[in-house]
Amino acid sequence: MCGKIWNPSFKRNSDGQMAILFALSLFPIALIAGFAVDFQVLTTNKSKAQSSIDSAVIAGTRAYQDGATKLEVQQTVRTYFTALISNGPFPLTCTLPAVVIDDTDVEATTSCTMDTFLAKIADIDTFEFDVETATTYGIGKVDVSFVFDVSGSMDGQRIADLKIAARDAVDTLLVEDPKPGHEDDIRISMVAYNGAFNAGDYFEAATGSSSSQSVNYYYNGRWYTYYYYSTCVFEREGSQAFTDAAPGPGQYIVKADVYRRDDCGDAEPLALTSSRQPLYDYITALGAEGNTAGHLGVAWGWYMISPAWSAVFPESAAPLAYDEPDSAKALILMTDGAFNTVGDSSNGNSTWQAKQLCDQAKAAGIRIYSVAFQAPEAGREVLQYCSSGSEFFFRPENGQQLQDAYQSIASSISDLRITL
Known part of the structure; x- marks a missing residue:
């Protein structure tokens, strides 16, 4: 064992x-x-x-x-x-x-x-x-275009808030005492839209037509001629509808007709400038009325900083070339509503047209910021689509947030970049 x-x-x-x-x-x-x-x-x-x-x-x-x-x-x-x-x-x-x-x-x-x-x-x-x-x-020279919605829903506190925010943004972008030789490093243009667009002094160049119009009509057995004056325009038609091609034969902007000659309000485009006072004056004069043809705001915001349109504007306001060394272009869109008005429905609705224009502008190298101020879902959606990225899209819900949004955009545009 x-x-x-x-x-x-x-x-x-x-x-x-x-x-x-x-x-x-x-x-x-x-x-x-x-x-x-x-x-x-x-x-x-x-x-x-x-x-x-x-x-x-x-x-x-x-x-x-x-x-x-x-x-x-x-x-x-x-x-x-x-x-x-x-x-x-x-x-x-x-x-x-x-x-x-x-x-x-x-x-x-x-x-x-x-x-x-x-x-x-x-x-x-x-x-x-x-x-x-x-x-x-970050940028040696920059052309900036502010696009403001001045439709009827902006009346009252909203447009008052917009004026404060926009003026603050101007102060941030434009150095009060720039160094000699750098006075025009940053230039700003401003446009406003509602149910149509007021081309102002650029009407004839944009449409190929005089702003003094007439229409013949037959009444009570007789023909009459009605004379009227209008600088209101709608969207461009044809193959260049969604490009920044210079206006000309076959690619002019469509002018408003006698029935909608006053739909665009009083705000005419302000060409690129590095002076604060004309920008202040433009902001102060903004008023609200009418509908929301947002695609026209996108188009004209782009035109104002497009080198293709240089011959339309004064020489001092001619936009920089796209390939200008050490330069940039920025478009700042703003709305409080949905894009709901068009001049020619055969081009598609306002939202669709805006998206086509935004696609082409971004492809040209333009940085798009967008501000949906107390906007409904449809307005937020199109502006978010148009922005150059999530960090370029803002949706403020009150005046202070609107100021913060414009300050953030202005700082981003004028900011510096880390190179090492």
Whole structure:
């Protein structure tokens, strides 16, 4: 008969060996865990340092645009960076940024050190890293077109809110005392639409017809001629209906007829300008009435900044070429309603026409921002479609939010971009 022999000393030896092996394994485990923790902190600190120096250099370059000296710009960058870096979640020590400035760019570099936590067990007391960044003017020159809905639903508080928001946006876009040679870097055009569009001084060039019209009619056994004056227009027909082709034979804009000659209101287009006062005057004079032919707003907003229309406008207001170096074009659409009126229904409804125009404008390189101010779902849908992306679409529900939207758009247009 066989049986197992129990050896107490064998168990003691085995337990001791296991304890030793476990103890030996603790060091690499702790070392790996320590590096993991410290590298996570390092990643967080690098991100914090990069965003801080980015923000500081943007602040410095904005100050430079506004006329600050190079010494003042350098101090601005360092002050901003020091304030921002001190608010990080983990201790971090960085040198004052070295700042290099030229005519359009501000560059900055800094070296940072952070104390380790658990990596000290491997005699690694600190991690060091460098961060750098640079800004340049995001756009050297820009043509901006504001498109305002002045239909009847905008009357009262809504148009009052619009006037405040639009004026604030002008102040943000146009530097009060630009540097010599940069006075026309940003130019702004404004158009307003309701049930039709008032082409104003550009009526004859756009339609190929005089604004003084007449119509013959037969009444009570006799023929009469009725004379009237109108600068109201509707959409273009034919193959160029949804392009920015210059007006001309076969591609003129359709003029309003005797029955709808007053549907467009009083707001005539304001050609591109870098002067604040005519823009202020335009905004102040806005009134609300009529329906909402939103596609006309899109079309004329585009025409005002299209180089194809340069011959229509005064030489000083001629839009930049699409391929102008270091330039951009922006269209800012606004409505509080649904697009519900057309001049020629054979072109499709107003929403459909607006979308076709927006597609073509974006294809030409125009950045489209859109503001659906207390608009119904149909109005929101078409403006969201027209915008150049979700970050370019705004749907404010009150006056303050409208101001915030226009401020955000103005800042985006005049903002700087990180280049390094």
